[in-house]
Amino acid sequence: MGRNIRLRHLPPRITTGAYILHSGLGKWGGDEQTAGYIHSMASEAIPPIKQVPAPQFLKVLAAAEIGLGAALLLPVIPTRLAGLGLSAFSGSLLAMYLRTPSMRKPGSIWPSQKGIGVSKDIWMLGIGLSFLIDSNKGPMRGHPVGKKGPA
Numbered sequence: 001m002g003r004n005i006r007l008r009h010l011p012p013r014i015t016t017g018a019y020i021l022h023s024g025l026g027k028w029g030g031d032e033q034t035a036g037y038i039h040s041m042a043s044e045a046i047p048p049i050k051q052v053p054a055p056q057f058l059k060v061l062a063a064a065e066i067g068l069g070a071a072l073l074l075p076v077i078p079t080r081l082a083g084l085g086l087s088a089f090s091g092s093l094l095a096m097y098l099r100t101p102s103m104r105k106p107g108s109i110w111p112s113q114k115g116i117g118v119s120k121d122i123w124m125l126g127i128g129l130s131f132l133i134d135s136n137k138g139p140m141r142g143h144p145v146g147k148k149g150p151a
Contacts, residue, residue: 009079009134012127013072016086020124021069027062034058045099064089083131090124097121 005013027034032055039054042061049057068085071077096118097103103115111119 005075005079006134009131012131013079013082016124016127017069017072019069020065020089021073024062024065024067024069027058027065030058030062041100042096045096078135079131080135083128083135085128086124087128087132090121090128093118093121094125 027038030038035054035058038061039049039052039057042057043049052060068089071085072082097111097115098109100115103112103118104110105112
């Protein structure tokens with residue numbers, strides 16, 4: 001196991017890694033209809049995506065999910081790097097959620113029926129950020145908040 005991975009990192013790395021890897025593998029063989037749906041959802045939030053053909057976008061997204069899922073599952077990848085990838089990925093999903101009005105109840109941050117699936121990705125952001133905080137090289141690493149540990 002990598003020198004930077006702690007036993008407490010394994011459960012969230014395994015669960016998020018397996019989930020994201022499975023999602024990417026499912027998208028890899030996606031048909032035109034799936035590509036069109038995912039592409040339209042993403043391009044509604046991020047207009048420049050409209051310039052990328054839907055099947056190509058789906059392949060890139062699938063490859064990113066497969067890579068991130070594998071990075072989380074492989075213990076040779078440092079937790080800090082895996083946390084950075086997970087935070088960026090989940091942050092982009094949440095940005096899409098916040099930029100797509102139909103995913104939220106009118107005048108609210110709370111999800112509509114359409115947005116429930118994406119809004120739940122906030123748990124991945126929490127895990128990614130906790131990996132970044134926990135792997136910080138500062139003097140408080142691995143110690144309770146406010147308590148200074150050994151340098």
